[in-house]
Amino acid sequence: MVFRGVILVSAILGTIFLAAPLIVLFPSAMTAGEVLSFPPQGFSLQWYPRTFLEEGYLEPFLLSLQLAAISMVVATFIGTLVAIQLTRWEQSGRGGKFWDSYFQLPIILPQIALGVALLIIFAGIERSLGVSLRGTYHGFVFVHVAVTLPYVVGVVSGGLVNVDINIERAARDLGATEWETILHVVLPMVRPSIISGAVLAFLNSFDELVVSMFLTTPTFITLPVKLLQQVEFRNDPTIAVVGTVLIVGSVVIFTVLNAVLKTNVFASYK
Amino acid sequence: MSTVATEAANGGEKRRFSMANIPKSWLFLPGLVWVLLGVIVPFSYLFLSSLWVERTGWLSPRDAQWTLEHYWDFITDPFLLGTLVRSLVVGFVSVLGAFLIGYPIAYYVARTRSRLALVLSTIVIFPLMVNGVIRSYGWIVLLANSGVVNESLMGIGLIDQPLKLLFNNTGATIGLIHLYTPYMVLAVMAVLSGVDASLEKAAQDLGATPFQAFLLTTLPLSLPGILAGGLLVFARSITAFTTPFILGGGTFLMPVLIQQQFMTLFRWSEGASTAIILAIASLIVMRMSRLAEPRRPTVERGA
Numbered sequence: 247m248v249f250r251g252v253i254l255v256s257a258i259l260g261t262i263f264l265a266a267p268l269i270v271l272f273p274s275a276m277t278a279g280e281v282l283s284f285p286p287q288g289f290s291l292q293w294y295p296r297t298f299l300e301e302g303y304l305e306p307f308l309l310s311l312q313l314a315a316i317s318m319v320v321a322t323f324i325g326t327l328v329a330i331q332l333t334r335w336e337q338s339g340r341g342g343k344f345w346d347s348y349f350q351l352p353i354i355l356p357q358i359a360l361g362v363a364l365l366i367i368f369a370g371i372e373r374s375l376g377v378s379l380r381g382t383y384h385g386f387v388f389v390h391v392a393v394t395l396p397y398v399v400g401v402v403s404g405g406l407v408n409v410d411i412n413i414e415r416a417a418r419d420l421g422a423t424e425w426e427t428i429l430h431v432v433l434p435m436v437r438p439s440i441i442s443g444a445v446l447a448f449l450n451s452f453d454e455l456v457v458s459m460f461l462t463t464p465t466f467i468t469l470p471v472k473l474l475q476q477v478e479f480r481n482d483p484t485i486a487v488v489g490t491v492l493i494v495g496s497v498v499i500f501t502v503l504n505a506v507l508k509t510n511v512f513a514s515y516k
Numbered sequence: 517m518s519t520v521a522t523e524a525a526n527g528g529e530k531r532r533f534s535m536a537n538i539p540k541s542w543l544f545l546p547g548l549v550w551v552l553l554g555v556i557v558p559f560s561y562l563f564l565s566s567l568w569v570e571r572t573g574w575l576s577p578r579d580a581q582w583t584l585e586h587y588w589d590f591i592t593d594p595f596l597l598g599t600l601v602r603s604l605v606v607g608f609v610s611v612l613g614a615f616l617i618g619y620p621i622a623y624y625v626a627r628t629r630s631r632l633a634l635v636l637s638t639i640v641i642f643p644l645m646v647n648g649v650i651r652s653y654g655w656i657v658l659l660a661n662s663g664v665v666n667e668s669l670m671g672i673g674l675i676d677q678p679l680k681l682l683f684n685n686t687g688a689t690i691g692l693i694h695l696y697t698p699y700m701v702l703a704v705m706a707v708l709s710g711v712d713a714s715l716e717k718a719a720q721d722l723g724a725t726p727f728q729a730f731l732l733t734t735l736p737l738s739l740p741g742i743l744a745g746g747l748l749v750f751a752r753s754i755t756a757f758t759t760p761f762i763l764g765g766g767t768f769l770m771p772v773l774i775q776q777q778f779m780t781l782f783r784w785s786e787g788a789s790t791a792i793i794l795a796i797a798s799l800i801v802m803r804m805s806r807l808a809e810p811r812r813p814t815v816e817r818g819a
Contacts, residue, residue, distance in 0.1 A: 249726035256620030261636050263617060264643055264697060267654025270664060274657055284657060284664050328547035349547065352555050356755035356798050358771040359791035362778050363558035366565055366788070370574035392554030395547060453647045456757045456771075460778070473649040477656075477762055486657070489650040496645040
């Protein structure tokens with residue numbers, strides 16, 4: 247059983263490797279000292295209020311929350327419509343593959359390339375039309391929706407494939423119109439997928455860094471961008487504090503989701 | 517509803533979610549336009565701007581002077597070429613690391629029905645939800661000269677000087693491996709679920725040791741998954757920005773170079789060409805990854 251043993255040990259070591267950078271943030275954040283150090287000097291939660299109230303992380307945090315919420319709503323709405331259309335076409339045999347790839351483009355193409363491309367375009371529009379786009383709500387929502395749309399389309403499409411045609415047919419038999427069938431029959435059946443897609447959109451917008459970083463201005467800074475800026479300078483535990491808050495937040499969101507939807511949301515997160 | 521009647525008259529085709537009689541196909545238009553304006557148009561413009569004589573900022577195509585010099589520079593300039601090569605090498609090493617670390621995890625979780633397997637699989641997926649900056653920061657805490665790893669190794673007495681694991685190629689690579697191992701695990705798990713576990717038992721019955729049995733049956737059969745996962749990890753590693761930027765110090769990989777060209781050096785046209793080259797390379801690799809995926813039985817349409 248040596249082989250089995252080796253596999254088990256390797257698997258556990260590998261998992262520790264994956265968890266280590268996240269776990270190590272917790273003791274680092276709860277230090278009583280002034281500087282980031284390991285081992286941490288004493289235990290204290292002092293940095294938690296300090297980070298948000300004194301060190302300027304609260305604004306970016308709230309900004310990211312707002313952007314993520316708006317993007318989630320828009321992306322889920324548009325993405326669900328797309329998913330319905332695509333699934334429909336795939337089932338009747340019309341070029342599904344092309345459109346699948348089309349709507350995955352925002353995440354297949356390198357983010358860094360997309361970021362600079364948008365920088366050029368935004369700069370150009372600002373110059374020629376006098377409209378400001380960088381560092382604005384509308385500019386950022388536009389970009390965030392574009393970048394999170396593929397997740398919604400992917401997850402909801404996956405759920406739609408399993409919808410039983412007969413239920414839908416029965417509704418039509420009973421006199422429901424097209425739209426009514428979609429709204430009251432189909433959508434409720436894929437509600438878990440839609441909710442999963444919405445959460446994915448939210449998280450991806452909240453964590454969005456690479457594209458956002460090119461469109462940021464001194465007055466409009468999202469949390470990930472702020473973190474990136476601070477990583478180079480700070481040797482205090484503030485980043486670790488923010489990190490632990492985000493980790494715990496994600497765990498809570500996913501646990502609640504799993505319980506509410508009674509499905510394994512992890513399965514769709516890729 | 518005449519359509520339902522005609523369907524019934526035709527004996528009712530067994531199609532799923534078919535509303536082929538739908539007159540409106542406008543549902544996906546908002547999404548289509550959004551992606552068009554948000555991705556396609558910017559990228560087209562990016563491509564155009566890589567063909568101009570160096571010009572930072574906006575330029576109308578009418579006023580441009582066209583040239584291929586930026587692409588030519590990539591082949592001739594040692595710095596640019598070196599960056600490309602470095603990205604490829606780091607990519608390969610990341611795939612190797614992701615495989616060595618990820619395969620045992622995938623094998624254990626796929627083959628065992630224990631609570632531990634469930635815990636492991638959850639821990640593996642979980643980092644994907646965490647911000648890239650945070651994950652890199654965790655590595656800073658671990659790998660710094662006075663960080664966890666070095667302090668422990670020196671404490672045990674294995675080394676007297678801290679290992680320089682951070683702000684160089686090594687740090688960036690470790691970070692990338694950490695970032696993308698979960699994808700490898702998922703890909704391998706997917707393919708292993710289709711590999712018959714009894715093949716190994718059969719091989720053992722025929723006299724092989726457990727390790728040989730694995731090596732000669734399961735491993736080759738899981739190759740498509742390894743390939744698909746590996747190519748995916750490679751594509752993501754060469755395009756990753758955050759982790760190499762934070763952990764790599766001054767080391768230049770393609771995405772970091774692009775950021776520099778746009779934000780520091782102000783050579784936008786050159787940066788555009790770098791970005792396009794990177795995009796093409798990653799698209800090719802991702803396409804290869806898709807092709808390498810093992811064929812899954814698809815749901816049959818029709819009877």
